Amino acid sequence: MKRNSPDQNPKEGSPQKFLALEENKIRSLFNPKIWDSKFQDQLKSEIATAKPYNWGTIHQLVDDDLLRAVRKEIETEIHFTKKETDIYKVNQSGDLANLSGLDWDDLSRLPNLYRLREILYSEIYRDVISHVTGTGKLSGSKTDMSINTYTKGCHLLTHDDVIGSRRVSFILYLPDPDHTWKSHYGGGLRLFDSIIPNVPQSDPCAKLVPQFNQIAFFSVQPGFSFHDVEEVKVDKHRLSIQGWYHIPQEGEKGYVPGEEEQWVNNNTSTLAQLESNVLQDYEFPKDERDILPYHQVKHYEKILRNDEKEGSVSVISEDDQLSQQEMDFLKEYISEQYLTREGISKLQGKFADESSLQLESFLNDRKSSLLKELIRRQELEKDCPYESKDVARPWKTAVPSHKWRYLYMDGKSHENFKEDSDILATLNHEELPNFELLKQTLPKDQEVEIALIELIQFFKSTIYKKYLTLLTSLCPLSEQFLVRRFRPGKDFTLATKCNLNPLLRQVDGFVDAVLEGTLGLTPSNGWESGEAGGYELYMADEDEEPEQDAQDVKDAAVYRADDSGDSVLINQSANWNTLTLVLRDESVLEFVKYVSWSAKTSRWDIKSQWDVKCVE
Template sequence: MVKRKHESNGTDANVPVKKAAKSQAEVHANFGDKLFDTDVVTKYREDYAQSGPYLHTVVSGLINDSLLRSVRREIIDNVHFTPKETDIYKIHQSGDLANLSGLDPSALKLLPSLLTLRDSLYSAEFRAWVSEVSGAGPLSGKKTDMAVNVYAPGCHLLCHDDVIGTRRVSYILYLTDPDKPWQANWGGALRLYPTEEKTDSDGKKVRVPHYDFTKVIPPAWNQLSFFTVQPGQSFHDVEEVLKRKEGESEDDGGRIRMAISGWFHIPQEGEEGFEPGLEEKLAERSSLQQLQSKNDEFDLPQEQWIDYDEDTNKAEDAEEEEVEFDEKDMDFLIQYMTPQYLTPDTVEELSELFAEESSLQLANFLSKKFSARLRKDIELHDGKTEPATNGWATATPPHKHRYRFKHADRAAADTSSAYDELLNKFLPSLAFRKWLSLATGLTLAKSSILARRFRKSLDYTLATGYNKPEAQLEYCLNVTPSKGWGADEEEEEEEEVKEKNSKKAKAKAKEPAKEDEEDNVGGYELYMAGDDDDEDDDDDDDAHSDHGVNIPPNAASATGAGNRRAAKHKKKAADPAIYQAGNEEDDGILFSNPANWNTLSVVLRDRGVLRFVKYVSESAKGDRWDVIGAVEVIDDDDEDDEEDGADE
């Protein structure tokens, strides 16, 4: 953003400095022809009332074309944009445009058309027009709220409902290249989601958004889209702007989706239409609070716990110690796991490492023979519209997550495919739980196991916290067959380093290529520290984008947040790698897990720790595939205390 004054003028930063009032004719001249004509207003009002999946409309040619072209040129020449990325969006954003009047006079001279546009959009005449068309009620002229957002290829905004504070109407005014019409196949569309009313266990009516959108509004020059902000109903997203593919025309202006977006707010105190207490009521219904709440009754998937009591009882009947890892367990696991991970020395080293770091990341976890079968199975479905395997469903609601999933089923009769054998036989086995207990040094109980597939250009999970008082062991077996996710590039760089140090290396080794941020395709999973401060910032209601967890620039390529450690083996050449967790930089990342092939990550998750999988870009070479598990941890100290109490 352009430079602001250093000295305060004593006015509210969100209240424009007094300016000469413009006549109605002057205001109307800044808009398209006949916009304020009675028959035009009536047509838009009728269309708005009949729109779906919720109230909205699209206005073409909203602003005087000459004025808007001047605005676009001023923005390109003078406005600074900051790249921002969180779990919910990736954009380039200007500063707040509401207080343009507070700019230094020399800076303000550079933006006369932008100032005129802002004053026109928040003029009494246009606010009355929006109120009449939408039926949303009176709109504030004091509280202006707008910014310029630029979506370059790869940028996106995931599903949310815009319900924050006093917002009443949300709008987007497109400033795409007027001389190169935007093509629908470039992406960047505004997409609206339908909702379904359901009754929860307490008898309350709640609206749940469907996982798929039903209305697509592509960008267009000088086009305004706006809708009434409705708690639990006005769910929408912005489709990823797609990168140019090989063979497509380069005459696309770089596919820069520029738009001014903002909100009309409810009247503030002292304005006509002000309602005492309305702001507090709206805040209570914010979807952002719902995202952090425990109200997950209609969420999919729901955890399905596998209880091992039956296996334990059988072991006791046979006079066996259930926790003891025996030869029978070894014979079972060696069908699936790399043998080196089953040796006592390696298991002991893993246990020591986990005690120190509370996490592990094990490369080449599955044996060569089984992983080859598994890879063949997955590659048959990777990138296809739907997997052929039965039992898959879509995670919902989309303002929390969207991906394909399948629960583990120990009773499943068909384990003919390697994938079903992995999900229904190997991971739910008591033998694997015993090994996991030894490798972490923890006493483990029931578990929940879920296969996930994150489809490119569709799927993600938004950051959610873990709220149980007891820590939970979580693992993720990453079985993504495609490359280009970040982790494989690091492996290639390490191979180059090895080659450089070998006797056969050339005198001048090739330098590892620097990671191109624009090639970040997402799909990485992060564990991040939650916010210790429970008090919301006073300016939260005025944020120009819905809240998200800020993502550090290096997140896409970090693997396990640390250095590789090799376990002690007899043959180093065949050793699987063990990743050491822990990040020296204080960027909030506790553990990272990029999409990759045949890597097991294990994390002890404490209360408050956030976890999410970043949206998978359309430019990814395939989908992210993994199987995750959540395992209950038994506190041995508590058990000892109970036994001592019983003895007394």
């Protein structure tokens, strides 16, 4: 749509000059009950005592005919664009805040939508919202709205809506007015309690199932107002108008000089928190790689120096390379195509050129078939825990849930963080992983867990790290391994940077990058299109672009786009038995996309990281 410039006023005598609604007309377009002081006081009391934080809802908010007309205009006149990032998948309209800047020819096509926006930002209605939420005066000049339609597979992950001067968030729901939206359709608004400020629980504690002409709203409370929109599970459209009320601007009632600046400075957005070290103490699993013994590192250095002298990779030799016994050990797990002299030379050259490798059918047929059968059986015969309280040893739940959520094994003592004291007591408790001890203490019927631990023990072996040294021409200095399981309709990781070990920065030849490996162990098909999510994506960080003004940011969850452009470096779908190796520096972001309910099984993998050095 063609827009006038934001500061351009309607010409005298133009139709827009007469569009302002009188107060009695505004009142008539709302449900009369909202003007009743008793209703307002009761709603205020309910919001003040609501859990997990102050929020409320009103059914049949506005005139039914008006909202039906709005819905029809949206369906016929508004264009939706599918948008997908690490934190959401949604069909979204353009910004509605500047409706008053549209040409009259455009505005005449959206008269009811314009009228709705005018009454939602009218002073008398803002005063009602201000009163029941207890947030103080709200701006009528700084409007902030968009239309979203959630179709099957759409979702919005956990966040707190803290951006700029937002004071109150609201969602006005417009699904099919003639049919009830049912809970099993998905698309509900879910609210999360906090363990401590800025650390939400893994599981929601309240849920609103949206209906036509219902509004949900809450005061934006930095570090507490965490919520998400659960995935829509059916072929239906969950239409809604999302908006925010802001701190009063200069010239408005309730304006306080410096209030907005102080609010913005004191309240860090969710994204900024995740990109800083503010929450590092409260993140589990820890991004900590264990430093390797000195004698191992010196041995890997010697291998690389010998290769450099000889000018080629020697796979088998009696002294510094892999012995026949070591080759036999590797063949117990690795496909022989990746163990030949020719195979290793080819992979070494490819890694030198591209800083990454993708090795399909990495495990040999015997190990692959055995492990696949065990994981398939686990999926079919055992219930997967979906709430943190049900997660049992040796599995843990990754926290906090606005950064990532998945099940994992790390070889350490079991922690589940069900209570505040659990996470707080763990902060100063350092523990090295001991997968051997973990395996010995597991009952024999946990066959999958035992098999996965044995695979990690193979990856931790000196012989495997020798092999890794040959493939990459890099000397490992540290290591970390995780077994991960991403549950359908539940789990994900948001885009984050890698952290380098500060203790190793002084090592000669230290590489300002992390060697990262992901062995896909997902036993089902149907992941290639990406519709079921679960893909692992590496992308260049584009933060060098100018930052948007807070007023221009229209979505609380615009974190990292993953849909197009040159920024995408690797997009690896969930798979069986493909090892992806990536040399990743701090300019490369990585995430695992939320796994949809449509996925046939969980997404499984083994994630590994090594700090590395070059040997000149």
